[in-house]
Amino acid sequence: MARSAATTATKEAKPQADALPADSDNKHNDFFWTYTEEPHRTRRLAIIKAHPEVLKLCGPEPLTKYVVAGVVGLQVVLAYLLRSTPFWSWQFWAVAYVFGATANQNLFLAIHEISHNLAFRNPLANRLIAIVANLPIGIPYSASFRPYHLTHHKSLGVDGLDTDLPTALEAFVLDSIFGKAFFCTFQIFFYAIRPMAVYRIPMTWVHLLNVVTQITFDFLLVHFASPNALLYLLLSSFLAGSLHPLAGHFIAEHYVYETVTPTQRNPDNKVPVPETFSYYGPLNILTYNVGLHNEHHDFPAIPWTRLHAVYEIAKEFYEPLPRHESWIYAIWRFIWDENVGISCRVKRKNGGRIVGGAVKWKQSEVEA
Template sequence: MANDFFWSYTDEPHAPRRRQILSQYPQIKELFGPGPFAPLKISVVVLLQLWTATILHDASWLRILIIAYFFGSFLNHNLFLAIHELSHNIAFSTPVYNRWLGIFANLPIGVPMSVTFQKYHLEHHRFQGVDGVDMDVPSCIEARCVTNAVSKTIWIIFQLFFYALRPLFLKPKPPGYWEIINLFVQLALDATVVYSCGWRSFAYLILSTFVGGGMHPMAGHFISEHYVFKPGQETYSYYGPLNLLTWNVGYHNEHHDFPRIPGPSCIR
């Protein structure tokens, strides 16, 4: 088993691949642009998850945990990937509309992350794998500390915390205007849920986020996308049924080649 990164001294591989593919198949550009059904799909998932939280206001903690793992986690992870889509501005032609929709999609997740995610994720595309710049992949520090089955299991369970805290320690950026809006909208929703339905409803949303990003089938793509299984190959794709729930993020090689194509269009 590899105990270090595979170091490359070339630029990220997808930009030259994109140029080469487009030179041979220029009709691919016809797929660029907004996906027409994104607002509807996001609205359905957001409202379903918030409704589920309301009906669990007096449920037992065991029931809340079970429903969070086997149902709510799928919905919240779907919203993670919806926010990923919106970070590329491919729901609307006007960027600000994508940002507002991202803040809306963020609501059941419980923690404001939509605007900040976009800020760092676009750098992941431009500087894929550059240590200290690309915050979407583990750092050298993590690679040196997480070296056996026990530490890797712990890392996977808490990988959302590593994902969220990594930029704060390695590449902090001052919050901007839109991040403050994201924060206040999210806090308003969280306070409304607690006030109207109680702490159990709010705990359901947080648990759905936590377990859906940890030791869970939906979170497998975090590992499969860019962990090197074959030397020389930096990005990998998955073509299985979970793509139906994850905006086709499994088509990850294709996504990095053509990030302006909406996820649902990757399989055309």
């Protein structure tokens, strides 16, 4: 009875946005276009109304900085130990896949957590710890990740703003089993390059500090260890975003796996399609509970250690939602299931906003 009431309340709270003109030749028909508001704000308000105590879970998690320090230290030690191990040896790749990729995926998600100011109360302290977490990744990205990721939250599914969305070109070129396998293998490069192709954010002193600190760290690692030590970190980052169990979260979070009707690809469709999916399995232990993705999007100010509490408090809202039982299976099905692919994402034409601003020439294009 409570579950039914929660579902009904959520649906009733969804305001409809203005519809786009009908166009049977719309070139975006391959995506799931919707005219509903993104679901997380609506559900957040409903949960707060039903369970106001959930707001007590907001605030930084002191444990995060210690986990970051431990994982960064582990990766530096492993890089040093592998300084004389041949790059093309099975030992090098085995350590990079089992330990390095797991550690660097953990650091990717530490930066994700820190981008919401959830390691410290002081914003500057969060920027600095993110730069530290970035060190074993080998390439500076923490400063630029934050505005793009916060825009993803504020503009979920908005075409031209949410850089987590695949572009129409990606959907066209990679629309095959081979293409999807290629995407899953090299998805770290898609996530690195795509944001800059959609719109650019302005350079700040934090970006500069991120770059200088990373280059200095890489230079010192090569100088005091060897080039192989740096190659280990870079390979770890690549494998962390490739065919690795933890990389399944990239696909599982927002790609639509639920069975939908053909009309839900029609630009006139106004029926909400599920667009965020949670995973409650054991791999969350290694990934800052990023699997609880509905809970995270509903309450981005609640840290990873308290997301399970969100689920327990508002269980009647979350139990009915579709979920993933396995990230490995999510990757497998994404590649082999002809009904799941690059274009299985919910898109919106309007709404949202850019966090942190964008360069003027690109901003005008977005607003046009």
